[in-house]
Amino acid sequence: MGRSRPDENNRVGYLMALPYVIFFLLFMAYPLIFSLILVFHKWNIIAPMKWVGLGNFVRLFNDALFWKSLGNTFVFLVIHIPLQIIVALVIANILNQKIAARGFFRASFFLPVVISGVVVTILWQQLYSQETGLFNALLSRMNLHKVPWLTSTKLAMPSIAIMATWKNVGLYVVLFLTGLQGIPFSLYEAADLDGASGVQKFFHITIPMLNPTMIMVLILSTLGGFSLFIEPYIMTGGGPMNSTLSCVLYIYKQAFYFNHMGYAAALAFMVALIIMVVVIIQRKSFETEVYA
């Protein structure tokens, strides 16, 4: 059997990589560079660009609504991430036991992940409806007051966080299940010999051994949380009184409602920078614990 020459191997390799390189250049590198140029311009899509230097950033730092949207996004993250991790961990632990119809339950929890976000959001909008929603109908039957799930500034964002948790938890259940199944059983056997209780085993074996999965879930949840868009866009439009206006929704409004493409690009770069800082902090904190 003949051996192919190294330069021929290289050519085949380049050819194999070419589709992705083209994709990367067209859909990632070009938009990134173009938006970097936009940051320093005022542009409404149809008229020529106008150089504004750092004007978009000056405006950004003085834009109270942007900082409010950032605050709202952090409120969402603070509710959503712990809730998601706790619920996913509990469900994964239950599904890791030998229970009846385990396959059915695993598929059921994953189902919302593959349903369109728009469909889920419209469904929950009806469930949350103050006048005709199922949740308030149940509360009324119990002689309790109706709750303004989406029309109260205090409750709207938590309501969205609960919905987002329901939508995404299946994915994290699968990740935790994979992590749980990777924990050597011998550790639990040794703990049993030492007389450890179930709770002790959970906190001293399961949780530490799941740390790599935790980090991944944490980072994915953070990235997902910063991308919050469909839910407030459809359910509340950013209201009531901007309490569910997320960063991405605000960027979208600036770009596609008002055609402030340069300003929207500046906002997007600022949000990307903040995400990067948050993720670095998360990794630094948790990696130390895992590998210490």
Added chain:
Amino acid sequence: MPKFIKWYIVPLVVGILCHGSILFARDDVVRLTYWPSSNPQEIELAKVTVDEWNSKHPDIQVDMQPLPASQSSEEVLLAAVAARTTPDVCSNIWPGIVPEFTEAGVLVALDEFEEFSDVAASRIPEDILHIFRSNDGHIYQMPWKGNPIMMEYNVRLFREAGITTPPRTYAEFMNAAEKITKDTDGDGTIDRWMGIINVSPVWWHRFFDFYALYIAASGGKTLIADGKVDFNNEYAIGVFRFLQEGFAKGYFPKGTLQGNQFLLENIAIQFLGPWDIGFLEKHKPENFEYDFSPLPVPENTTEPIVTYGDPKNIVIFSTTKHPREAWEFVRFLVSEECDLRLLEICYQIPFRKDMDKDPTFKEYFEKNPKVLRFAKQIAYTRGTDNIPQLKEIFDVIAQAFEYCCVYGRKTPEDAIENAAEGCRRVIGR
């Protein structure tokens, strides 16, 4: 010939031969692209209109493609302008977007066609036509149709509540609302309201509540005068107070209700245009009675009551290679026969002078008296101001509306003052 070339050339030749349009297409046929609105009635109207045009004009063939669906038509048109994929003719142009288009030079000036003056004069008076004139003095849009916003009401619900005539003033409206809003099944919660006002803080929703009511209250003022904010006045404050009271007393629900609540008879009124007639006539249950009246106004407002006209116009994009032929098609779209078809299929009102007295439309209006109310109202409508920052101005008002009217966190005076200040900043930016 190398073998692999054969595998390319043979299918290519076969493809060319099979594709008759390349070999047999007539060079002398002009092809135009036309984008109408994408709602079912207007698609049907466009199909009928284009079929008729194509049969009468074999040398100028029009391809109709409904405006691609999106959150708003303006987003799609902007994307098309940016990508230079605009059609030759579009008939779903909100005048608020025209200033941006004219600044970018993407529209054909229609007043440069010699027949324009005559065609325009047959439709609207010169003093109204000037509203559509751009800052450079040209007119880039053919006034086509309007949908005057009026108060649609459920006759039976009013009658059962002892309301014999639709409320005209804010005070009469609130009295009626008190009688209508109730818990009908005795479960302790309100399930019938006076009306629904969309609480979503999306800028264009305010055309159909605050803006229409403001035009009605002020006798036809718009938001901007001579390039300056002009709505910080008693009329705007009055409208905010009216809406705030309606929400505070529960006459308008704050949540989202699914389904057509007017058809379900869960609400008694709504503010909208004539397009709803077609929907109601198709879907209304037996014995469902409805009618229209002018918008409620403050005491002492003089007749006739003016309202928002929700105008949609026709433009020719400068990407067209055939402006003269496109103009001929536009003239056809605004002809009497097409205007009659617009009424018949879409229940929308063409911009045309004295239509209620025109014999062409007489029979139609005799059969459709509800549409006639709108046809009479069309002369008393206003559009939006001709400035590029209009969407941001309405966004500022939408924020103020939410804080003040829906949630009562600001007084109407403060909310209007703050909104006016915000709009000044937007204009000055």
